[in-house]
């Protein structure tokens with residue numbers, strides 16, 4: 054708990070956050086009650102306007118930006134994003150809090166109304182409570198508590214963004230904004246993404262991703278005379294056997310220095326996302342059976358997660374070499390590969406200013422050392438890093454990662470309050486640090 058080591062201003066910040074407990078709960082509930090399901094991307098405009106009203110009241114200039122024409126944007130489901138900016142009186146760094154507003158589908162197994170924001174036993178329940186409307190509300194309360202102590206005479210600038218489509222890749226959200234310069238190191242110097250990694254953890258980045266489609270080729274013939282054709286499914290099964298016997302055990306030996314959580318993800322992994330071969334089971338004739346054919350095609354989609362110690366080229370050639378090896382031993386095996394999607398691994402330096410300040414704030418507020426982690430999957434940091442070229446970025450927010458996307462998702466109110474204190478203290482120290490805006494950030498020094 055907060056000890057005597059807090060400075061006067063820090064004690065004031067902590068008090069201001071504590072005074073906002075009811076406000077934090079109500080804000081989280083209000084956000085949960087706007088069902089921003091993605092797909093299809095419902096109510097983005099409503100949630101942005103709701104936040105705009107609130108943040109204008111707190112003195113922010115707001116821009117509502119539609120990613121017109123971007124991936125998944127349509128008149129029926131427009132992709133709206135909000136950027137709220139508050140300039141201090143003196144020059145200095147800009148600290149940016151970025152949250153996605155979309156939530157995944159409800160699914161089955163709920164005992165609470167997923168869009169009611171019910172409070173029970175000091176927890177708030179609802180779809181998005183943990184991932185990540187609770188984190189968004191926490192960052193707003195942290196900033197408002199800071200402003201109550203400092204406004205208007207703080208140096209630098211503060212930004213809060215609410216963005217679309219993180220759950221489907223962020224292409225109409227953070228990626229679209231980053232392509233337009235909103236996350237360039239010239240205008241933003243520090244980014245905190247309040248994803249639910251838990252109040253004592255700093256997430257430095259994520260592993261890399263390579264998605265690809267692999268198709269084996271065969272030759273059709275009547276199913277009663279398979280010897281006249283060439284079965285694409287059997288070719289695929291030879292490849293799957295090789296994946297099972299040699300590739301997966303090999304990947305399990307590739308360990309990383311990245312502190313990925315959970316620890317089982319601290320290595321290279323491969324998932325087979327889907328498989329399909331031959332005629333569809335639903336493609337039936339009047340007899341109720343699909344026609345008897347030797348399949349001429351079989352397809353799988355692979356999801357390979359790779360480490361900062363590997364390159365995408367190595368990852369791809371390792372897979373293709375394995376395929377060539379199987380093909381050299383198996384007559385008639387022909388295949389085609391198609392890249393679907395890739396993301397470079399991201400790892401922010403532990404000495405980056407935002408890491409150092411959040412780490413110090415965790416120590417002060419929780420009286421415990423921060424734990425450094427890396428996410429097994431990706432989130433919007435990838436776009437800030439790769440498109441924005443902004444390296445001084447972390448995920449830090451309340452909520453338990455394991456609860457994300459589950460039925461009866463919840464967030465603990467006390468965890469949100471603790472995280473808001475950490476964010477508020479971090480903001481205070483980042484804005485009064487010596488780094489200068491309009492100059493590129495070095496991640497090697499504080």
Ligand SMILES: [Zn+2]
Pocket residue numbers: 153184185219248249432
């Ligand atoms: Zn999320």
